[in-house]
Amino acid sequence: MKQNTTCPYCGVGCGVTAELSDQRIIAVSGDSQHPANFGRLCIKGSTLHETTQTEQRLLLPRVDGQNVHWSDAIEAVASRIRQSLDAHGPGSIAMYLSGQLLTEDYYVANKLMKGFLGSSHVDTNSRLCMASTVAGHKRAFGSDSVPGCYEDIELADLIILVGSNAAWNHPILFQRIQAAKTQRPQVKVVVIDPRATATCELADLHLALKPGSDVALFNALLVHLAHSDALDQSYIDQHTEGFERAIEAARQDIPDIQTAARLTDIPLADLTIFFDWFTNTPRTLTLFSQGVNQSSSGTDKVNSLMNCHLATGRIGKPGSSPFSLTGQPNAMGGREVGGLANQLAAHMEFSPEAINRVQNFWNAPNMAQQPGHKAWTSFKRLTVGKLKYYGSWPPTLWSAYPTQR
Secondary structure, three states, rough: EEEEEEOOOOOOOOOOEEEOOOOEEEOOEEEEEOOOOOOOOHHHOOOOOHOOOOOOOOOOOOOOOOOHHHHHHHHHHHHHHHHHHHHHHHOOEEEEEEOOOOHHHHHHHHHHHHHHOOOOEEEEOOOHHHHHHHHHHHHHHOOOOOOOOOOOOHOEEEEEEEEEOOOHOOOOHHHHHHHHHOOOOOOEEEEEEOOOHHHHHHHEEEEOOOOHHHHHHHHHHHHHHOOOOOOHHHHHHOOOOOHHHHHHHHHHHOOOHHHHHHHHHOOOOHHHHHHHHHOOOOOOOEOOOHHHHOOOHHHHHHHHHHHHHOOOOOOOOOOEEEEEEOOOOOOHHHOOOOOOOOHHHHOOOOOOOHHHHHHHHHOOOOOOOOOOOOOHHHHHHHHHOOOOOOOOOOOOOOOOOOOOO
């Protein structure tokens, strides 16, 4: 028997056809009809069946090191949550969720925590993976929304990869970029990364910028677009706010391309080529990943590249958008249903109106009233007893870090 499913590894979400025999997955292949991968699978996806064998896997729930029935496990979890709730209140309970859950699972977990236990200390994988992009989306668009889609890869004339070694980390999407360039050799690929990675093998231009200088690079590009009369003034007037402040701030930081070359350590000739390509290529797709996100200034990096797309009206158009390549297959699904400590379902904030709306919809008896602690804070609070731990493992992992008591 064969069953279609989805690969649970990276953010591409490839379609997989699993072959089953005697209730075991004996082989997998790519789903040729799936719009993400069209039958392709990377090494992780093609060996999925090897991870589902029963040897050395937990087949029954365990409580205190002992195998128990499911009913006993559920009772143990419920009783210990109730114990903590009664003794220490909702603030003693937190939950951290994987980026590989189904959207429905996220929804139920978030509803349990925020609507019934009264604790908003619930975070998902997005906090330690995509939080910079989440904040960048909200700054740029007013909501955590992705304006691009995979089909843009085949439609773009200029593909820019920023802080992304897609050849290794998103190999199926990288193969789509390779195929698009093979079919249309005029497509240009630019890789912006301090490292010379495998992705650079496809690049027409590799900008090995100084680590941390992404904002300077894209602010310089924004200034160049303005000087080159390449702005979409109609789009700016109708759909954006604060453009004059943004361009003035960029001019103060990076007045000319020579300054940009000095601050980024990129040869002036290469910088000139990149700026010219961006200026003269309406169908520009900018793909960015953890090299941008995992940074102390990650949100500013996200917004600096998005500003260049907003200034030229290259948002949500065929082959033209900024596009975040995430690390997990359903990080966005978790955010859609409120799986972050500082938001409610459907991307709503903790405003009185939103709290009331969600509480009424859920018929929630103990609705959380304010944002909770984010993942890292929750981990640290565990070490000092602010969050309660019931089990045999001593939570000493983060004890060396200073903690807000």
